[in-house]
Amino acid sequence: MNKNTFIILMLASLLALSFTASGEAETVQVVDASGEHIDVPLNPERIVVLPSTPIEMIYALGEGKRVVGRGVGVPPQCPSAKDLPCVASCSVGPNVEAILDLKPDLVLMCTSNGSKPATAVERLHAAGIPVLSLPSSCEPDTLLPQIETLGKILNKSVEANEFADFIEKYLGLIEERTKDLGPDEKPTVYFECKEYKTVNEETPLQHHISLAGGTNIAAEQPVKKPIVSSEWVLETNPDIIIAGAKGESLTEETLSAARDEIVSRPGLKEVKAVKDKKVYIISKKLMKGISEPIGCLYFAKWLHPDLFKDIDPTAIHKEFLQKFFGQELEGSYAYP
Amino acid sequence: MPIHEDDEMMHAEEVYTNASWRKTILTLVLFLIVAALGLFAISIGASSLGMSESIRAIMAVFLPMDDVSHFAEVVVFQLRLPRILLAIITGVSLGVAGAVMQGVLRNPLVSPFTLGLSSGAACGAALAIVLGVGILGTGQYIIMINAFFFSLLTMVVVYAISRIRGASIETLILAGVAMGYLFSAVISLLQYASGNEQLREIVFWLMGGLYAAKIENVMILIPIVVILTMILMRYSWDLNAMGAGEEVASSLGINVKQVRMACLFLSTVLTASVIAFTGVIGFIGLVSPHICRLLIGSDHRYLIPWSGLTGALLLLASDTISRTMISPTEIPVGVVTSFLGVPFFLYLLVRRKRRWWQ
Amino acid sequence: MKLSVKELSFGYGNANALEDISLDVDEGTIVSLVGPNGAGKSTLIKCIDRILKPRKGTVFLDGKQAAMLTSRDLSKMMGYVPQSTHEVFTYTVFDVVLMGRRPHIGWRVSANDVKIVAKTLRFLGIERFASRYFDELSGGEKQKIAMARAIVQEPEILLLDEPTSSLDIRHQLEVMNIVKRLVLQRRISVVMAMHDLNLASRFSDKVVMLKDRGIYTMGNPASVLTPANIENVYGVRSEVRNGHMDRPYVMPIEPI
Structure with missing residues (x-):
């Protein structure tokens, strides 16, 4: 008994020593999701990133090689991140042991990562691994501060600024052109995630729709992603219908098939949007993460073609991919 | 309410014929x-279309009426x-399948749920x-076909297992329960391993619902359900x-194993066809x-x-409550079914007032 | 109808439960199967009714092979009453008895079927229970109802598996009187498994004593129910006296 206790004590103090040693590395102060200022290591070599959006950001800053582990979601813009070990699951959350195995200098988590992230944070802290909680990437307003934070940590402020500027430019442009629209000038929008499943005002899509100068017909529903009555959609008679399409590599055919399905639905055939041919399909990849601003551009163009005559979302998307990810635009993301 | 004492004085023939x-x-x-509730249900909904207008729209089919709006x-x-x-056809098939399965297995706890079919x-x-491929249109059919065949497969496996030990009822039910657990484990595993998007879709399917009703699907289901129900009633x-008991049935000239197999498979096809379209609707x-x-x-x-x-x-x-209570948002129908059905069922159990048809 | 069993064997797995049984039941007679537990009485009854499929051997009905008949035709000739009836879902007495008409009807119940059921209920003196629930009744009443179900099949052979085993003496006699009346009025042949040697003696034309999967001896009650046979088959010392109507009366004394 005594011997064992002694060994454990010895090991514990050894561990403690090694952590104090690493604690001496240079740190940088950043703001976490709860608004607290915390110190994290500067220039970490091995980072485990559970949410997918920060992975995209790190890749965009040209530091993708530092990411050594990921969560479930594979960031759409970083195909190579697919091969990284996955150390968390949607339903259970981070796997602390697997994370420790990767010997990270820093773990980036998300407030919405799994059901019990708090326990994981405690355990990682106990193991001496610094953890930074980032705000859920589903909130569009948090994109820019996140980029800034990551720039700081990775010592890539110049690149971070450039990246942030690009995004800010277009988001600002949309806001600038739509902010003075009167209520009458805002078309009504019915957004569909899945057959008759829509979104209310507590979802990020609400931000897209209102930023693009539209009114979400289901904004006031009591459930975040409610299934709504088809006859209500028919009666509300939205000006525009936008539906999300999921899938790894979407082609124009699949998107057009999705559109045909909506247009031919008995409940929607009579709706203004269908009659005016204002039914659009957008890849879900453009509705989350770092590509969200591109999605907003499509929304804006569809809602107010006159105001955004000079804007070609596809071209901007292409530029965005080339400039920050060194990729070509492949497949279809929006239709028509 | 008839008086039971009368029974004593009546001849058994009369008692039976009257009953x-x-x-x-x-x-x-x-x-x-059911028909009246159907008519009522058709006249209420999330839109402002009122009862009188709806009824006029229905009547317009039989009588010439000009002032029915296209919207109505x-x-x-x-x-x-x-x-x-x-809703009607799904309710019928689940109710019929449940009654047949309970009867053929002589067990009051049996249902498409307990046999692992769901x-x-x-x-x-x-x-x-x-x-599978997850594209909006075609993906839907892959899910349905998969659901249908897995449900059938469950019954085939359960039945095959029970046949090894002489097709005893207990083995069959236990095999069904075990298969149910196995499939639930697979579902949990898939949920665990899947991304947010898919996870949500699985949960969605598990909740079931009728909101996606299409007339083409209903037209496929009606003949299936009507024909199978008629066969099962025979x-x-x-x-x-x-x-x-099996021995008495056998002495009455019934091929017990054959009837059991036929009834189980027919009722499995019955449930599998509807849940493929509606998702899991339990309890009924x-x-x-x-x-x-x-x-x-x-x-x-x-x-x-x-x-x-x-x-x-x-x-x-x-379903009518689920689509009108906080319309236009819909409440999952399984939730309403349980809230509505469980108290009613418990009330009947406690009162245990039998033979009210006499 | 005359029933003959020829060299019938039955087994589960490797073990035989019955070996080489041959016996004749003449029209309008009552044959009792007696013997210790596990001797194969119930099994033999089930084999005769094809509830269990014999491994070997044949059952003849008036010289015709029973195996050639469809199970529905067979059920019009033979009625079976199990040892005990347990209903999971409750039916009314009338419905339970009506099930016995199953071999004769398609889906619709004719007025004739209803009449037969009602007549049988009257015959057994249980008409007043017609609309009662089966599971509300006593053991004796249940036994009569189970018999009524077999009777409405209008069989020529009635197979009873220990019809009196859980009844009080009054019900035992009532049930046996019903059997007796059926035999007299309708010339039905009866095969019944019996534990009670004295009831078997009192009502049977022939007693078949089974031991170790085979027939030990058979014949009229007086020739079968002897102290020597009872000792050899049951391992019980007993006294046998002359009882009512010169039937042997068995008083078991002690196991040997």
């Missing part, structure tokens, strides 16, 4: 109640009608969602006899036969149609 008449009439009454026609015939028909279907759907006598298959046994007795000649109609009534009422 049969009452049961037949009550079956017709129940059918009319679309809402009533293209949106509400398929859904109400789907879990099988859900597992098939989840596999399609996670591994087994009423065999099911009654099997209630007295279990509780509808029980409600009917308390109300109409165990004679399968009446129990099967009653259980079907009660299932229809329960599901139609639940």
Whole structure:
């Protein structure tokens, strides 16, 4: 008994020593999701990133090689991140042991990562691994501060600024052109995630729709992603219908098939949007993460073609991919 | 309310004939109640289309009427009608399948749920969602077909296992329960391993619902359900006899194993076809036969149609509440079914007032 | 109808439960199968009714092979009453008895079927229970109802598996009187498994004593129910006296 206790004590103090040693590395102060200022290591070599959006950001800053582990979601813009070990699951959350195995200098988590992230944070802290909680990437307003934070940590402020500027430019442009629209000038929008499943005002899509100068017909529903009555959609008679399409590599055919399905639905055939041919399909990849601003551009163009005559979302998307990810635009993301 | 003392003085023939008449009439009454509820359901909904307008739109089919708006026609015939028909047809098939399965296995706890059929279907759907092609249009059919065949597969496996040990009922039920757990484990695994998007879709399927009703689907289901129900009703006598035990049934000239296999497979096809379209809708298959046994007795000649109609009534009422209570947002129909059906069922259990048809 | 069993064997797995049984039941007679537990009485009854499929051997009905008949035709000739009836779902007495008409009806119940059931209920003196629930009744009443179900099959052979085993003496006699009346009025042949040697003696034309999967001896009650046979088959010392109507009366004394 005594011997064992002694060994454990010895090991514990050894561990403690090694952590104090690493604690001496240079740190940088950043703001976490709860608004607290915390110190994290500067220039970490091995980072485990559970949410997918920060992975995209790190890749965009040209530091993708530092990411050594990921969560479930594979960031759409970083195909190579697919091969990284996955150390968390949607339903259970981070796997602390697997994370420790990767010997990270820093773990980036998300407030919405799994059901019990708090326990994981405690355990990682106990193991001496610094953890930074980032705000859920589903909130569009948090994109820019996140980029800034990551720039700081990775010592890539110049690149971070450039990246942030690009995004800010277009988001600002949309806001600038739509902010003075009167209520009458805002078309009504019915957004569909899945057959008759829509979104209310507590979802990020609400931000897209209102930023693009539209009114979400289901904004006031009591459930975040409610299934709504088809006859209500028919009666509300939205000006525009936008539906999300999921899938790894979407082609124009699949998107057009999705559109045909909506247009031919008995409940929607009579709706203004269908009659005016204002039914659009957008890849879900453009509705989350770092590509969200591109999605907003499509929304804006569809809602107010006159105001955004000079804007070609596809071209901007292409530029965005080339400039920050060194990729070509492949497949279809929006239709028509 | 008739007085029971009269029974003593009447001859058994009269007692029986009167009871049969009452049961037949009550079956017709129940059918009319379902039809009336259907009419009521078709006239209410999330849009402002009121009852009178809806009824006029329906009447316009039979009588010449010019002032029915196009909107009313679309809402009533293209949106509400398929859904109400789907609710009825789903309720009927779950109720009938539940009654037949309980009768053929002589066990009051049996339902498509306990035999693992729902879990099988859900597992098939989840596999399609996670591994299959996930495009809006075509993906839907992959899920349905998968769900249907996994449900059938479950029954084949369960039956094959029970055949190894002489097709005893206990083995069959336990094999079903075990398969149910296995499939639930696979579903959990798929949920665990899948991304947010797929996870949500699986949960969605597990909740079930009728909102996606399409007239084409309903038209496929109606003949399936009507024909299978009629075939199963032809087994009423065999099911009654099997209630007295396998040996008695066998001595009454019934090929017990063959009847059991036929009934199980027919009712499996019946449930599998509807849950492929609606997702998992539990509870009705279990509780509808029980409600009917308390109300109409165990004679399968009446129990099967009653259980079907009660299932229809329960599901139609639940779905109507689910689409109108906080409209236009819909409440998952399974939630309403349980909130509505469980208290009613418990009330009947506690009162245990039998033979009210006499 | 005359029933003959020829060289019938039955087994589960490797073990035989019955070996080489041959016996004749003449029209309008009552044959009792007696013997210790596990001797194969119930099994033999089930084999005769094809509830269990014999491994070997044939059952003849008036010289015709029973195996050639469809199970529905067979059920019009033979009625079976199990040892005990347990209903999971409750039916009324009338419905339970009506099930016995199953071999004769398609889906619709004719007025004739209803009449036969009602007549049988009257015949057994249980008409007043017609609309009662089966599971509300006593053991004796249940036994009569189970018999009524077999009787409405209108069989020519009635197979009873220990019809009196759980009844009080009054019900035992009532049930046996019903059997007796059926035999007298309708010339039905009866095969019944019996534990009670004295009831077997009192009512049977022939007693078949089974031991170790085979027939030990058979014949009229007086020739079968002897102290020597009872000792050899049951391992019980007993006294046998002349009872009512010169039937042997068995008083078991002690196991040997």
